[in-house]
Amino acid sequence: xxxxxxxxxxxxxxxxxxxxxxxxxxxxxxxxxxxxxxxxxxxxxxxxxxxxxxxxxxxxxxxxxxxxxxxxxxxxxxxxxxxxxxxxxxxxxxxxxxxxxxxxxxxxxxxxxxxxxxxxxxxxxxxxxxxxxxxxxxxxxxxxxxxxxxxxxxxxxxxxxxxxxxxxxxxxxxxxxxxxxxxxxxxxxxxxxxxxxxxxxxxxxxxxxxxxxxxxxxxxxxxxxxxxxxxxxxxxxxxxxxxxxxxxxxxxxxxxxxxxxxxxxxxxxxxxxxxxxxxxxxxxxxxxxxxxxxxxxxxxxxxxxxxxxxxxxx
Numbered sequence: 352x353x354x355x356x357x358x359x360x361x362x363x364x365x366x367x368x369x370x371x372x373x374x375x376x377x378x379x380x381x382x383x384x385x386x387x388x389x390x391x392x393x394x395x396x397x398x399x400x401x402x403x404x405x406x407x408x409x410x411x412x413x414x415x416x417x418x419x420x421x422x423x424x425x426x427x428x429x430x431x432x433x434x435x436x437x438x439x440x441x442x443x444x445x446x447x448x449x450x451x452x453x454x455x456x457x458x459x460x461x462x463x464x465x466x467x468x469x470x471x472x473x474x475x476x477x478x479x480x481x482x483x484x485x486x487x488x489x490x491x492x493x494x495x496x497x498x499x500x501x502x503x504x505x506x507x508x509x510x511x512x513x514x515x516x517x518x519x520x521x522x523x524x525x526x527x528x529x530x531x532x533x534x535x536x537x538x539x540x541x542x543x544x545x546x547x548x549x550x551x552x553x554x555x556x557x558x559x560x561x562x563x564x565x566x567x568x569x570x571x572x573x574x575x576x577x578x579x580x581x582x583x584x585x586x587x588x589x590x591x592x593x594x595x596x597x598x599x600x601x602x603x604x605x606x607x608x609x610x611x612x613x614x615x616x617x618x619x620x621x622x623x624x625x626x627x628x629x630x631x632x633x634x635x636x637x638x639x640x641x642x643x644x645x646x647x648x649x650x651x652x653x654x655x656x657x658x659x660x661x662x663x664x665x
Contacts, residue, residue: 356463359384360455360660362441362651363448364527365493365615368580369560373506375448375497378527379653381440383452384663385416387460390432395420402439411435415450415482416457422478423461431465444535446615451494454482455660459499463662472499472660476514487538492516494615501659503568522571526630527653528622529614530599530637532646536592541616544588553583573609573625580610580623593618595644602640606633627652 359382367374390396395411411417416437424431435457441449458478462470479499480490492506496516505517563579566572590596593613599620603611607629608622622637624630634650641648 354464355386355388356460357384357386357663358456358459358463358660359440359663360452360459360498361656362529363451363494363497363615364529364621365446365448365451365497366582366585366613367493367503368564368610368612369557369582369584370493370505370564371557371582371585372491372493374503374561374564375493375506376503376527377497377501377656377659378447378529378651379656381447381651383440383449383456384438385453385456385460386436386438387420387457387464388434389464390434391430392432393424393428393430394432395424396432396434398434398436400437400439403443406443407437407439413485414453415486416453418485419454419458419475419478419482420461422481423458423475424465426478427462428465433461433464435460442531444537445531446536446541446613446617446619447529447531448494448498448615450486451479451483451498454479454486455495455498457482459660459662473516475499476516480514487542489542497659499660501657502655505565519565520569521655522569524625525568525655526624526627527655528603528608528624528630528634528637528650529619529652530621530634530641530648530650531619532593532595532641532648534594534618534646536589536617538616541589541592544592545585546588549584556581556583576623577610580612582612586613589613589617593620594646595641596620598644599637599640602636603633606636608633611637627654 479495484490567576
């Protein structure tokens, strides 16, 4: 039996325009990496967390990576335990799925030690959602599902708490720009900013936008895609948490972005572009707009990652 395994999981853009708690996509890096070592004590032990500036707890029950690994052991471990080493490649509080990447990488590395070789990683969704429950207070799947599956996905809640993940086709070339300013937004604060109820007209608008977005992705119709990225459920209430939001959005669109919005709960903002060259220009303009608003920012440009979480060579 394998004694050690290493898995990595990438950043994500969740909510994706009108798709609050439903739509998400996986980008090519940055990535969290978890190394797992098999033990026989039945426990999850986090040996070390690197790259977090000491901000994350190492008690397994208080760390989303530990919680996800524990779920795998309870369902497939047959008394086994694991020791974990977590290397954070994603910044905390960024809106790029940092907690999701840790949960997914830990679940996959642990499963590689205790599950059969033909085990389907998609069976780990509930493990990863438990990590999100700890990190954000709710087991929402729109970060962990694209992180685990790759590509662009829709998450559909079903009976008994089950979530069906639908992989959406993407036609042609599409580049993702993610720009993170030098401040954080807590997911709990972003969720608290949302109202308990929204006008029916706003709900209908988002339903229509999602239909257009799915069609546009499948057909490669960038005009329709841009017209379908508007959001009336979350963005109007969360944009006030992101200093410079309006200026950054305007800069992205002026530079040729297909559309722009908040990545996850923010403060990272995303934009979509048809080419890498245009994406680089859009990224520079968005960074410049954040700087002009009084905040330094860093950008990441990548294609959509079709694979998602993966086992790495040791």
